[in-house]
Amino acid sequence: MSKGKAAENRTEELLAPIAEANGVEIYDVEYVKEGSDWYLRAYIDKPEGVNIQDCENVSRALSDKLDEEDFIEEAYILEVSSPGLGRALKKDKHLEKSLGKEVELRLYKPRDKQKEFTGILKAFDAGSVTIEMEAEHSTEEEEKVFARSEIALIRLALDF
Numbered sequence: 058m059s060k061g062k063a064a065e066n067r068t069e070e071l072l073a074p075i076a077e078a079n080g081v082e083i084y085d086v087e088y089v090k091e092g093s094d095w096y097l098r099a100y101i102d103k104p105e106g107v108n109i110q111d112c113e114n115v116s117r118a119l120s121d122k123l124d125e126e127d128f129i130e131e132a133y134i135l136e137v138s139s140p141g142l143g144r145a146l147k148k149d150k151h152l153e154k155s156l157g158k159e160v161e162l163r164l165y166k167p168r169d170k171q172k173e174f175t176g177i178l179k180a181f182d183a184g185s186v187t188i189e190m191e192a193e194h195s196t197e198e199e200e201k202v203f204a205r206s207e208i209a210l211i212r213l214a215l216d217f
Contacts (some may be wrong), residue, residue, distance in 0.1 A: 064088040095133035100140040146211040159214040
């Protein structure tokens with residue numbers, strides 16, 4: 058397991074009771090390097106959406122717990138926030154909650170001369186994701202199946 062994945066997993070373990078005590082759920086945890094800085098990001102959510110107070114309460118409690126445990130060697134910046142409206146769908150639990158919703162899907166390499174597709178998330182399994190989209194040159198709907206290995210990003214579509 059990579060150092061980053063280990064940090065994410067341990068942080069999620071520490072965050073679980075804090076999230077529960079604050080009435081929020083853990084959406085995701087990521088430990089990434091951007092430029093010369095490391096970031097430990099915890100994304101939290103709840104049905105009615107999180108507010109700044111939720112983020113502050115969780116951040117303070119998590120920061121104290123991280124200081125106690127002190128398992129990350131590098132200096133890092135801790136961020137606690139909502140996953141946002143156009144949230145990335147990284148885990149099966151994210152895809153499950155998003156079935157029937159409009160998603161944007163970006164591929165690593167073009168397929169049919171395009172890398173981005175938008176449609177309704179219809180199904181997924183360990184190896185693939187299926188979306189329903191308008192067929193080209195007609196008003197019919199067509200299902201497209203994408204291997205998970207070819208997908209760079211799936212996120213909820215923003216509809217303004």
